[in-house]
Amino acid sequence: xxxxxxxxxxxxVLNKMxxxxxxxxxxCFVLLYPEGMIQLNGPAGEILGLVDGExxxxxxxxxxxxxxxxxxxxxxxxxxxxxxAHGQHWITL
Amino acid sequence: MxxxxxxxxxxxxxxxISDDKSHGQxxxxxxELTYKCPLQCPYCSNPLDFSDFGGELTTQxxxxxxxxxxxLGAVQLGFSGGEPLVRQxxxxxxxxxxxMGYYTNxxxxxxxxxxxxxxxxxxxxxxxxxxxxxxxxESVNSMLSGSKKAFEQKLKMAKEVKAQGxxxxxxxxxxxxxxxxxxxxxxLCVELDxxxxxxxxxxxxxxxxxxxxxxxxxxxxxxxxxRITNEYRAKLAAEGNPIxxxxxxxxxxxxxxxxxxNGWGQVFLTVTPDGKALPCHSARMLxxxxxxxxxxxxxxxxxxxxxxxxxRGNAWMxxxxxxxxxxDKDFGGCHCQxxxxxxxxxxxxxxxxxxxxxxxxxxxRERAEAVVNNPDEFTFRNERNSKVFAxx
Numbered sequence: 001x002x003x004x005x006x007x008x009x010x011x012x013v014l015n016k017m018x019x020x021x022x023x024x025x026x027x028c029f030v031l032l033y034p035e036g037m038i039q040l041n042g043p044a045g046e047i048l049g050l051v052d053g054e055x056x057x058x059x060x061x062x063x064x065x066x067x068x069x070x071x072x073x074x075x076x077x078x079x080x081x082x083x084x085a086h087g088q089h090w091i092t093l
Numbered sequence: 094m095x096x097x098x099x100x101x102x103x104x105x106x107x108x109x110i111s112d113d114k115s116h117g118q119x120x121x122x123x124x125e126l127t128y129k130c131p132l133q134c135p136y137c138s139n140p141l142d143f144s145d146f147g148g149e150l151t152t153q154x155x156x157x158x159x160x161x162x163x164x165l166g167a168v169q170l171g172f173s174g175g176e177p178l179v180r181q182x183x184x185x186x187x188x189x190x191x192x193m194g195y196y197t198n199x200x201x202x203x204x205x206x207x208x209x210x211x212x213x214x215x216x217x218x219x220x221x222x223x224x225x226x227x228x229x230x231e232s233v234n235s236m237l238s239g240s241k242k243a244f245e246q247k248l249k250m251a252k253e254v255k256a257q258g259x260x261x262x263x264x265x266x267x268x269x270x271x272x273x274x275x276x277x278x279x280x281l282c283v284e285l286d287x288x289x290x291x292x293x294x295x296x297x298x299x300x301x302x303x304x305x306x307x308x309x310x311x312x313x314x315x316x317x318x319x320r321i322t323n324e325y326r327a328k329l330a331a332e333g334n335p336i337x338x339x340x341x342x343x344x345x346x347x348x349x350x351x352x353x354x355n356g357w358g359q360v361f362l363t364v365t366p367d368g369k370a371l372p373c374h375s376a377r378m379l380x381x382x383x384x385x386x387x388x389x390x391x392x393x394x395x396x397x398x399x400x401x402x403x404x405r406g407n408a409w410m411x412x413x414x415x416x417x418x419x420x421d422k423d424f425g426g427c428h429c430q431x432x433x434x435x436x437x438x439x440x441x442x443x444x445x446x447x448x449x450x451x452x453x454x455x456x457x458r459e460r461a462e463a464v465v466n467n468p469d470e471f472t473f474r475n476e477r478n479s480k481v482f483a484x485x
Contacts, residue, residue, distance in 0.1 A: 016258060016260070017260040017288055019196060019220060021194065023166075023168060025118055025165075025166030025168070026166070026168075030168070032168065032169070032196035032220070033196075033221075033260065034198060034220075034221040034223065034260050034262045034288070034289060035121075035169060035171070035198055035221075035223075035262070036169070037120065037168055037169065037196075089335050
């Protein structure tokens with residue numbers, strides 16, 4: 001999907017087409033866009049919640065590894081998800 | 094709800110037929126703020142007799158409806174009409190809805206908009222502006238909208254929408270008078286840097302049904318337009334352009350009906366200018382008593398009102414829907430279409446090839462081959478023409 005290389009130093013930014021928020025009624029994080037909504041699963045919500053145009057992939061990874069100490073090394077999963085998110089135009093780099 | 098049977102109907106209900114009124118949340122709340130509009134498009138989805146319904150909800154009533162909708166799980170809010178810009182309190186409504194957490198969509202002709210209003214709306218929390226176009230060039234646009242200045246204004250506003258950083262959806266309603274210029278329409282959208290483009294062929298309700306002969310494209314026109322759209326999709330994707338082209342075909346060229354509104358009373362709730370709550374924009378035409386938000390709470394309307402429960406489940410179905418293995422996919426299609434074409438809203442949507450009324454659709458297709466384009470035959474959507482259809 002994505003032909004861009006994402007590294008630990010990359011800084012993802014949410015595409016301004018999308019708004020990220022918690023939806024109580026859905027009990028999950030969602031991305032809202034014109035006339036539509038994407039429901040995010042737990043890990044996707046945790047990652048996108050830290051995408052703010054300032055944190056690098058390395059910073060996001062270490063924050064999530066600190067939050068979920070039992071999950072082990074998350075860098076591969078995070079880079080894979082961000083690649084998909086980029087392919088979907090949810091984020092730019 | 095279990096079917097307990099009734100004295101006048103001793104037939105046991107086959108287990109495959111469900112009277113289950115279960116439903117999702119009204120994720121989409123469409124607020125038709127007003128029926129007033131400076132344009133007169135002959136395919137408007139407003140009711141023909143809109144001039145009969147003069148009253149409009151107050152600012153406070155709308156805000157109250159929005160909050161009740163939000164509490165029920167609504168997340169997308171559309172400001173529509175008529176032309177929503179006619180409402181002088183639009184900015185207050187946007188601000189209120191934004192604070193409640195809605196994603197707010199302004200669905201406008203762009204007529205009455207300017208860069209100052211647009212900036213104020215953004216500050217109030219407006220998320221997205223959809224500008225509708227009638228055609229890719231001025232003459233057809235003017236002919237269809239009944240306004241000579243509208244096209245220039247729309248172009249200017251579309252450019253301003255992007256300049257101010259809004260996401261932009263352009264909506265082109267296509268029909269036999271403009272569909273052959275689909276290439277030009279797509280190129281215009283690319284030039285305007287649209288994020289989404291809806292190339293939506295007319296759906297034949299309201300004024301569009303009244304004008305179906307002058308609107309319905311031929312099959313050849315439609316197939317050509319779809320082919321060209323696909324060519325542009327491939328070309329634009331290869332260029333790395335993220336623009337999304339959404340091509341909506343008229344169901345008159347389908348053999349199975351659409352799953353209308355993703356099911357009656359499942360995700361969508363419209364409130365009309367005078368407060369009627371409807372499961373779709375057209376449902377006002379049906380012989381069903383729909384509740385008014387000034388009298389009944391939105392929760393009661395959505396969860397238990399007879400109007401919203403009317404076509405939930407499939408216990409209402411007749412043949413061929415009742416025994417059809419696709420009934421959970423299309424829910425019998427569109428009840429408004431069944432009502433308009435056959436006079437009985439419980440019939441299968443005549444778009445379905447299994448319907449005994451399908452010939453009505455086939456005849457409309459045949460007429461499309463024979464009709465000569467003549468804009469003078471349009472019945473334009475305006476107050477004067479509406480009075481012809483009004484009861485009072």
